[in-house]
Amino acid sequence: MTSLATLVWTFLRLSFLCVGGGLSAIPEMQRQVVTIHRWLTAREFVDGYALSQITPGPAMLVTTFIGYRVSGVLGALLATAAMFLPTSFLTWIIAHRWDRLRGRPWPAAIERALPPIAIGLMIAGVYTVGRSAVTDLPTALLAVAALIVLARRWLPTVVVVLAAGILSWLVSAMIPR
Numbered sequence: 001m002t003s004l005a006t007l008v009w010t011f012l013r014l015s016f017l018c019v020g021g022g023l024s025a026i027p028e029m030q031r032q033v034v035t036i037h038r039w040l041t042a043r044e045f046v047d048g049y050a051l052s053q054i055t056p057g058p059a060m061l062v063t064t065f066i067g068y069r070v071s072g073v074l075g076a077l078l079a080t081a082a083m084f085l086p087t088s089f090l091t092w093i094i095a096h097r098w099d100r101l102r103g104r105p106w107p108a109a110i111e112r113a114l115p116p117i118a119i120g121l122m123i124a125g126v127y128t129v130g131r132s133a134v135t136d137l138p139t140a141l142l143a144v145a146a147l148i149v150l151a152r153r154w155l156p157t158v159v160v161v162l163a164a165g166i167l168s169w170l171v172s173a174m175i176p177r
Contacts, residue, residue, distance in 0.1 A: 003070055003071060003075075004070075004071055004074070004075060004078060006037065007066075007067060007070050007071060007075055007078060007079055007082070008078050008079070008082045009082075010032050010033075010037070010082075011063055011067075011078075011079045011082035011083045012082045012086055014028060014029050014032065014063075014083065015082065015083045015084070015085075015086045015087045016086065016087065016090075017121065018060065018087055021059065021118070021122060022058060022059040022060035023059065023121075023122045023125035023126065024118060024121030024122050024124070024125055025060070025121075025125070026049065026124075026125035026128050026129060027121075027124045027125055027127070027128040029062075029063075029066075030042070030045050030128050030129075030132065033045055033066055039066060039069060039070050040066060040069060042132045043132070044069070045062075045066075045132065046129060046132045046133045048062050048065040048066065048069075049062045049129060050133075050161070050165070051065065052064075052065060053161065054158055054161050054162070058084070060083055060084070061080070063079045063080050063082075063083040064076045064079060064080045066079055067079025067080060130143065138168075138171045138175070139168070142164055142167060142168060142171075145164075146160050146161075146164050
């Protein structure tokens with residue numbers, strides 16, 4: 001029961017870091033899940049995040065994976081609800097009142113402050129995932145190749161992710177560790 005309560009409390013807090021998208025919560029999520037609670041290894045976290053990126057739906061479905069690893073189906077349901085319900089409710093409340101508040105100085109200040117905060121949090125998320133995923137020369141080369149292909153828009157993202165996964169699997173099968 002304690003692990004379920006800890007799981008829910010952890011994702012309730014993390015849900016409010018999703019400024020500009022779920023990627024902004026990734027650095028703190030990884031710290032909580034890997035370093036503090038030791039629910040997953042760094043590799044499992046990156047793999048779970050990668051899988052959540054190729055599934056339909058929100059990117060933060062990694063919370064479902066983490067919850068499942070901690071406490072099975074109940075953990076998956078509770079972690080997902082804790083991650084999505086608070087911010088959904090907050091967004092709903094603000095959206096219904098924002099037009100009335102728009103003319104005041106503090107909402108304008110919030111509108112100006114949130115984009116740089118969101119960008120900074122997302123950059124931290126990219127850095128965190130990259131630092132955990134790029135562990136040696138083959139993964140560095142694969143990351144650079146994927147970045148070039150995605151930046152040039154030569155292939156759809158899902159094709160690049162699947163190809164990178166297959167290449168990574170093939171390389172790991174050929175190189176003994």
